[in-house]
Amino acid sequence: MKEQISIDEFDNKKFKKHIGDIDESNRKAVVTHFLHNYHNGVKKHYEKEANKYIKEIVEYKNEEEKLNILYDDAEQYLLFEVEKVPFPTPKDYSFKFIDLFAGIGGFRLALQNLGGKCVFTSEWDKFAQTTYKANFGETPFGDITKESTKKYIPEEFDVLCGGFPCQPFSHAGLKKGFEDTRGTLFFDVVDIINRRKEIGKPVKVVFLENVKGLKNHDKGNTLKTIIETLNELGYEVATEILNSKNFGIPQNRERIFIVGWLKEKNKTFRFPFGIDSEDAVIYEKESLVNIKSTAVGDILIKRPDVKYTISDKLFAGHIRRRKEHKEKGNGFGFSSVNEKTQYTSTISARYYKDGSEILIEQTDANPRKLTPREAGNLQGYPENYVIPVSDNQAYKQFGNSVSVPVIQAVFNEIKKQLL
Template identity: 30%
Template sequence: MSFDIMEENKKHTVAGLFSGCGGLDLGFIQAGFEVVWANDFFKEAVDTYKQNIGNHIVLGDITKIPSSEIPNDFDILLGGFPCQGFSIANIKRSMKDERNFLYKEMLRIIKDKQPKYFVAENVKGLLSMQKGKVIEMIISDFQEIGYDVDYKLMKASEYGVPQHRERVVIIGNRLGLNNPFPKKTHGSEKGLQPFVTTKEAVGFLADVRIRDKKFDLNGTTILNHKARTNVHDEFWGRKHKVNQHDICDYLKEWRTKSGWSTKRVDEHFGYAHTAGHWFRKDNNSGSIPNPSDWWELKKLLGFDDKYDKQVTELELKPITFEQSLRINNWDAPSDTITATGPEIHPNKERRMSVRECAIIQTFPMDFEFVGSLGNMYKQIGNAVPVLMAKRIAEGIKKELDNQQYNDQQRNRRVREQVLK
């Protein structure tokens, strides 16, 4: 076999940080890449990865793994760096949260290994944290080590994933190539395919009894169709009845007195638009501040004690279906599959099963999760949807294939000139 043919058949290689159970890595594998090394410190996720993808994943804390123990000469570094500190679901998010700086481990590996491309993924809240300063800092850090960088907020449902999951994707390269983001294929706009609904994706399991062991269903082996059955639970809710319209009028009056604008309040709290809903009651889109935000708002606006008790006194209350049934959009893409716990199934008899959550995250049917039930849910909720990862990978592969072809043509011309 000639050298040229060998080069043309060579797969592009990938290394992964914070790989979890492997959603991002698997998407790249499906697009034709070879993963040569991966890492995570969540043992059960690593066990799942090994069982389904390969033994090249290393269990350990990346902050304690020197670059010398990581292979050289891979083409792409992937990294869904931990997002708890950045998440808009974390009201205590702060630049002081050490998890926010784990992306610097990714920066270290990129600087030391010089991959052609890198792909990083994080939650939507990253864009608004510290009024946009966090994303600016991250982009600047990657640019300083010689990479052209672009980022985009991607919605998984627009690429065929049956889930309205939004994630920030950052792509960088050092070759002067494009940082390709996939074009939308699904949506309500003309020329696009319709969104894939939750029912289309997992409806076939709706009336199938959950069980711990695998089983056959119409010729298909069903794995991990197990689920929590606690459809009633408790949560901390307000002890007293509160009228949002009354609170809205009250807060607007005190905001006017104080001279604070809604935008300034948002900036103070580090929110994108949340605070604006405290001063809005049209279309039932308003909201009431949670207790910690209420006390902080009181410091800013200086309002009296009229509603303090009603807003801030909490008690344990039973969860009703309407409050916890996040997948009530059976005929639309699912809401985001989270790591903290599965939503109640529309049949209201159980939670979504591990397999149903995995399907919504576009894991293959033969992908088997290991660990406790809670850990399985966590692995799936933390993962990048496999299909979205594949779409990202396909664009990068095209760029690298073109670059490789151009290099081969140039080398061939040089050899021909030498032979003359």
């Protein structure tokens, strides 16, 4: 059976031609979301359409490839395929969430670790979808701005999370909040929240992450509009800038975290600060026990391939640029660290270009780039997280990602204080 049917065939060009589907982009997402929720109520939400697609592919294969596959067998095999992944949905769960702008599932890993079940995912990048599927068994739905994607979001879930791209809002000044955000990806986030509110099933907690620059973006107008809009929809909001280096990760990565909860709960929210903050000692003593002080050596692998050592030409270029920067008083052009250094600079989605933001010093050789696995370690991804894409794609994906332990520490507080 293995050779006869697989989830990836739902992308197969010949099959697409055969069924002539008009809205084909989300087909694999429908089937995997259905199979992934096979043992719980969420399955129903995707069932009708998924059955139709599975039947179509069974018919197609039987006819075109002269096979004799039964629907039930096909379903069982596909089910096995989505469940044998490294990070399947926990069988017992205490809350449901949706994962927007999901990237490679940094939020999902953290929330699953805390007993959450993901009921819907959206991420339109094909390569990120491949990584997501290899680890969680689900192919994310595509463009979240489209109704043809939004219509698949189940009515009931407790938490909405996502790291949406930061965009300026209009300055029209005539409208306020919600309407001001029209045409941006944040508008789609609030649209989803608003629809749940209107049907009397409000989202309990909104958990967003963004670049630190959001705070002063457009002279503070962007963050102000985000907060006002969430207030308008009935949420209290707390924001905080946290640094990954304080959460057991040897990386200097500052990000803003936005947490919104229903006003009617009449609660406040306190962020965790991690190990380097005095505030932290006052109320997080207990949870800090698990966070260890780290150094770069903790995320390095034993015998990295020589291909990660940078060439003489590239190294000479880095040195030249460093000199030029220094002369202009611009700081350093590249940043090299060794295993004893406490933390690296921030890994970004551009790391694949020349790696200059984080180079590892080597004795008797030019410095080297992080390997993709090390880039994953630097964002707190576990060892068994599968990297099924090229090195360049992997660097982009980890550079774009959240630091998993930070998300987990914040969500742990959300669970304790707000859910």
